[in-house]
Amino acid sequence: MKANVGLFVTCLVNTLRPSVGFAAIQLLEDADCNVSVPSAQSCCGQPAFNSGDDEGTKAIARKLIERFEGFDYVVAPSGSCAAMIRKFDELFENDDPFAERAKSLAGKTFELLSFLVDICDYTVVDSTLDATYSYHHSCSGLRELNVHQQPMKLLKDIKGLQAKPLKGSTECCGFGGTFCVKYSDISNEVVSEKVDNILAANADILLGGDLGCLMNIEGKMNRVTDKEAREKPTSVMHTAELLADLLPSNDS
Amino acid sequence: MKQNKFKRNVSDALNNPKLKVAIRRTTDRADAKRATAVKNFPGFDRTREQGQKIKDHVIEYLDYYLAEFERNAIANGSIVHWAKNAEHASQIVVDICHEQGAKKITRSKSMLGEEIGLPAALDREDFERVETDLAEHIIQLAGDPPSHIVWPALHLTREDVVDLFRENHQNPIESTQVVDLVSSARRELRHHFLSADVGITGANFLVADTGQVCTVTNEGNAELTTTPPKVHIVTAGIEKLVPSIAHAMPLLRLLVRSATGADITQYTTFHNGPKRGTDLDGPEHCHIVLVDNGRTNMLKDDMKEMLRCIRCGACMNHCVVYKHIGGHAYGSVYPGPMGAVITPNIDGLNNAFEPVSACTLNGKCQEVCPVNIPLPTLIRAWRKKAWEKKVDTIRNRFLVACFSQLAQRPRLFQFTTNMAILMMKPFSRRGWIRWMPFAGSWTTNRDLLAPQGQSFIQQYQKNRERHEA
């Protein structure tokens, strides 16, 4: 029996980069899942939660639970959104009718790449790409969900693709949700350093699993390379996009 | 700290290229050394768990161990004082110094001393205060507060130190070599060690079953501070307790590796109160001032886990915010992640909200914390309190409230998303937006990703309809 997976698209993918969402669907289907996308979905609640607005977060969580609890699994192409949904179980008091439901949803929510590897035993077959890549390990996925080896494992099986070490690859890029606009100048220093490291690594592609970090990094990289009047040597991609591009069905 | 002040501090710090060099010289080396030390100590993870358990146990039975410590310290001949808050604590110390008719006071580095405002309190009473830790000596000459809990002079470069020593030392040297600078400081401090009336130290651990006070230094200045003078005063937070020396050992192993990346500190001393009958040296009197200053509130306040802190500084060395703004920008005694959690408790949340807020919650601090303090969770817990007490600006709270309202209404949320996409469109050039109204805090420093077209949900629904048709 195929697992029924509800795709939680995330606000950023929904608004800015739908291709990541479609890539996620392709990969999940390739991993033999039945994928559904509830159209009435919003946000995981992180901006409210990280601002301390627990009541607001709860209201958001209730809606999300109602929409998604019917699936076998909930999968998001983002470590930080998946980690947020996992945190729903700490949000409700024990006597709250949603406490149990939150716990159960938290237990079946996963970040996309780790879901593919850990739950679906998904492997990359017969893919070739002559390129080099560096990896940015986004913080929430890494430290809250232990997403680290899984994407590496998938990428290792792509023939011709070679890793280039990135200094500080597990360090925060300075995005931090509301942080990057609230403390724009500090965030700028942090992401500048990240971009310096990426440019020094000089890979063809920078990969990562969280659009927030990736758009922060690429947005800064644009400015830096613009200022230095040179071509952007490294393109930035969500790992799901790269993997889906290599699927036979997308052979062009 | 108030918002504007913090913002000003941050912008001063970010516009100071010399500060950046100074911070990174130290923190980058510390990160690397710590990583090596941890790698070379196969038992690190187990010791970390052990350390956490020991501290949790003591915090759980704090009243018991405090009473035991007091009993044994008194049996050793020390006098134990209890201080509710900072003023009370420094007043006790000042009073002892007056009673002893002290003129010159040597002090070895203690963050608790800074916390209770002791340097300023001693200066107000016109005692001659001599800081004996090398870095503290440097910042005393510079007239600066500490900018890091392990390396208080981290904000200064070696070049600054050369200048300071040239201006202030009695026999200034020409050399700029570190060894020569150290010798110069030793020469300068030596006679103070021998002529001080009172020596003040902090404590890294208070050993309950022996009544001992443990200090850890790399320079031996704590020993020279406590031994020659007639009086030794210890100021220590009540969370410094360990049940026995055996319990101090795993914590010492964690402390030194996390703080400096060394395997062992040069000097680890268990001070046993005043000298006795046949002892050749040691102080005649020993006073121990046990300071609460908000710590019992932390027990109540669900901030308990913060009391595990052994003040190693690893969380700040690894903090992306600290690494760019440095310690002074925080405007509090304790900077960085641990400071963000402790300071609201000392200065009040209203005054300490900015450090709580200026954090990406990336979790690196907890990862390197030798006693596994969930710093991001505790920082978030302060934000929750701040939200309830309406501490943040009206504008910021309004934005979050609007967002929450919207996100609870998925269809309205999707509608707003679609509107936003339409609004962004005219500003999009080759997939990116350089500037658009209301996006300034993003686009000042980086391009904004432009939408690819319609929202994912819209495209997805369209595809399905096409499929079904």
Ligand code: SF4
């Ligand atoms: S919070 Fe942890 S890492 Fe930070 S100073 Fe305390 S013990 Fe060290």
